[in-house]
Amino acid sequence: xxxxxxxxxxxxxxxxxxxxxxxxxxxxxxxxxxxxxxxxxxxxxxxxxxxxxxxxxxxxxxxxxxxxxxxxxxxxxxxxxxxxxxxxxxxxxxxxxxxxxxxxxxxxxxxxxxxxxxxxxxxxxxxxxxxxxxxxxxxxxxxxxxxxxxxxxxxxxxxxxxxxxxxxxxxxxxxxxxxxxxxxxxxxxxxxxxxxxxxxxxxxxxxxxxxxxxxxxxxxxxxxxxxxxxxxxxxxxxxxxxxxxxxxxxxxxxxxxxxxxxxxxxxxxxxxxxxxxxxxxxxxxxxxxxxxxxxxxxxxxxxxxxxxxxxxxxxxxxxxxxxxxxxxxxxxxxxxxxxxxxxxxxxxxxxxxxxxxxxxxxxxxxxxxxxxxxxxxxxxxxxxxxxxxxxxxxxxxxxxxxxxxxxxxxxxx
Numbered sequence: 001x002x003x004x005x006x007x008x009x010x011x012x013x014x015x016x017x018x019x020x021x022x023x024x025x026x027x028x029x030x031x032x033x034x035x036x037x038x039x040x041x042x043x044x045x046x047x048x049x050x051x052x053x054x055x056x057x058x059x060x061x062x063x064x065x066x067x068x069x070x071x072x073x074x075x076x077x078x079x080x081x082x083x084x085x086x087x088x089x090x091x092x093x094x095x096x097x098x099x100x101x102x103x104x105x106x107x108x109x110x111x112x113x114x115x116x117x118x119x120x121x122x123x124x125x126x127x128x129x130x131x132x133x134x135x136x137x138x139x140x141x142x143x144x145x146x147x148x149x150x151x152x153x154x155x156x157x158x159x160x161x162x163x164x165x166x167x168x169x170x171x172x173x174x175x176x177x178x179x180x181x182x183x184x185x186x187x188x189x190x191x192x193x194x195x196x197x198x199x200x201x202x203x204x205x206x207x208x209x210x211x212x213x214x215x216x217x218x219x220x221x222x223x224x225x226x227x228x229x230x231x232x233x234x235x236x237x238x239x240x241x242x243x244x245x246x247x248x249x250x251x252x253x254x255x256x257x258x259x260x261x262x263x264x265x266x267x268x269x270x271x272x273x274x275x276x277x278x279x280x281x282x283x284x285x286x287x288x289x290x291x292x293x294x295x296x297x298x299x300x301x302x303x304x305x306x307x308x309x310x311x312x313x314x315x316x317x318x319x320x321x322x323x324x325x326x327x328x329x330x331x332x333x334x335x336x337x338x339x340x341x342x343x344x345x346x347x348x349x350x351x352x353x354x355x356x357x358x359x360x361x362x363x364x365x366x367x368x369x370x371x372x373x374x375x376x377x378x379x380x381x382x383x384x385x386x387x388x389x390x391x392x393x394x395x396x397x398x399x400x401x402x403x404x405x406x407x408x409x410x411x412x413x
Contacts, residue, residue, distance in 0.1 A: 024309045025349030027302020028389060032350045032382040035295045036357025040374045041364060042287050048371040049280050061240055062140060062273060063105075063247045065089065065097070065233040065254060069269035079265050086267035089230040093257060097233060100253035103246040104238050108136040109216050111224035111231035117212060119173035120183040125210070128169055130186060132216035132224040138164075140236045143213070148180040148195030151215060159217040164195040168209035186212070189219045243272055299385060302349070303393040310342050310397035335398045342394025343387045350386020354379050 068083035094109050101107075110133045118124045135153040137143070143150075143164075151162045163184065170179045170193075179193045191214060200208040214220035216230070225231050237246045251270045258267060358374050365372040 024305055025302065025345065025352065027298050027300075027305055028346050028349035028386050029302075029353040029356065031295050031298030031302060032353030032386055033357040033360070034298060035291070035382050035385070036354055036374065036378055037360050037364075038287065038291055038294075039378050040357070040361040041372045042284055043375060044365070044371040044373040046280070046284050047373065050277060060142065060273075061237040061243050063235040063237070063243060063250055064271045065093075065235075065250060066231075066269045066271065069271055082265040082267045083269065087258075088226070089233060089268070090228055091230060093254070094230060094233050096257045097235075097250060097253050100256070101235070101246070101249050103242060103249050105242075105246055106136045106139055106236040108134040108140055108234050109230045109232075110137060110234050111216060111221065111229070113224045115186060115223065117169065117173060118185045119179075120185075121174065121177070123173050123175075125169055125172045127210065129166075129211040130220065130224055131211055131213045132218075132221040133213060134216060136236075137213065137234070140234050143200075144198040145195045146198040147178070148193070150195055156215040156217060159215055159219070159221075161189065161191045161214070161218050161220070162194045163191040163212050163214040163220070164197060165193055166197050166209040166211040166213075167199040168207055169212060170196045184212070186220060187223055191218075191220065247272055295385075299389050302346070303389045306342060306346055306390055307393040307396060310338065310345075310394050311400070338398035339391050339394045342397070343390040346390025346393065347383060347387040349390075350383045353386065354382045357382070 067086050067088055091109070094107075098107060110131065112129055112131045114127055115130050116124060116126045117128050131137070133156075135151055135156045138145070138150045145164070146167065148164070150164055151160070154160075155162055163186075165173070165179060165184070173179065173184060174182065179196060182193050183190050184193060185191070197209070197211075197213075202208060216224070235246055235250060237243045247270050251266065254268050254270065255266065260266070358379070361372045361374050
């Protein structure tokens with residue numbers, strides 16, 4: 001009964017003094033709203049980036065050999081200089097790795113560049129990602145064929161001018177016409193279309209379907225890298241537990257190929273999907289570490305405001321408290337009533353903060369490429385924080401109310 005009375009008094013205060021209650025709860029609302037929005041966006045991006053990088057961009061269980069890493073993290077100046085002086089990868093490096101690496105793995109060279117494509121219908125598309133690779137790249141990158149077929153190993157080794165188009169590239173160049181068997185030109189060279197990839201979607205607003213894939217040994221390979229050079233060499237292990245042994249063997253074989261001594265740093269990079277995610281992990285870790293401080297500032301400010309408002313409320317109800325004490329109310333009863341009222345007031349503010357935070361998160365996910373996912377545990381945490389802030393803020397006003405002398409309280413004007 002006492003709990004319901006405290007809740008009723010808190011709600012009555014909000015209902016009758018809307019503007020005052022709004023400013024009272026503003027700190028709690030902003031703090032909880034900020035918590036919901038930032039955590040939801042960061043968690044959504046974390047899951048999205050991990051899934052996209054693993055499934056669509058890097059491939060599952062892959063080891064990528066490059067001249068230097070995509071995102072160097074926590075590297076020394078000496079290592080950076082070694083990468084800067086590193087020679088480009090060549091097809092001889094590819095042959096050496098194929099001969100030396102004994103771990104069961106699928107391997108493919110891969111080079112890419114941006115360029116324009118023109119169809120035999122006269123349509124043109126710009127800024128297409130042009131990929132030169134071997135036939136194994138479709139398995140490594142998890143690229144599935146929607147129409148037609150992938151080019152074969154024989155076509156890749158013989159440098160036959162055939163290509164597989166990304167979904168959006170095919171739609172722009174041929175619209176409703178079946179592209180299989182038709183021709184496209186890349187920098188003046190004609191290529192026959194043998195397949196179209198399934199739709200892959202986008203990554204942070206960048207389309208993953210605006211690409212064309214062809215044999216690296218064809219003329220297309222010379223467009224994506226200088227003659228005899230390779231952008232990167234990609235291995236795919238048969239199982240997750242084989243990725244690290246595969247990487248270690250690839251590193252050993254490359255060091256032998258480059259004739260590096262025991263004390264010399266690698267002048268190449270061998271990246272797994274996890275190592276490529278290290279950069280994002282550092283960013284998300286910083287955001288999660290900074291979040292409690294930012295949320296805490298808002299909640300502390302909101303708590304101070306609530307404490308002051310509750311002090312005013314206690315002062316306004318001094319006679320009422322005196323009457324309750326005169327009728328037999330104990331100190332614990334007065335203390336509990338004020339704390340319940342304060343906690344309820346702050347909890348209502350937290351609910352408003354959660355509602356606004358969820359609405360903003362959904363809006364961000366709808367109008368921007370930033371993914372967002374509202375987890376129930378963060379909603380529960382936001383409401384709990386709001387209630388706790390209210391109870392803590394109400395301790396001092398509640399103790400003052402509980403210590404009031406009944407006689408003095410009844411005489412208070």
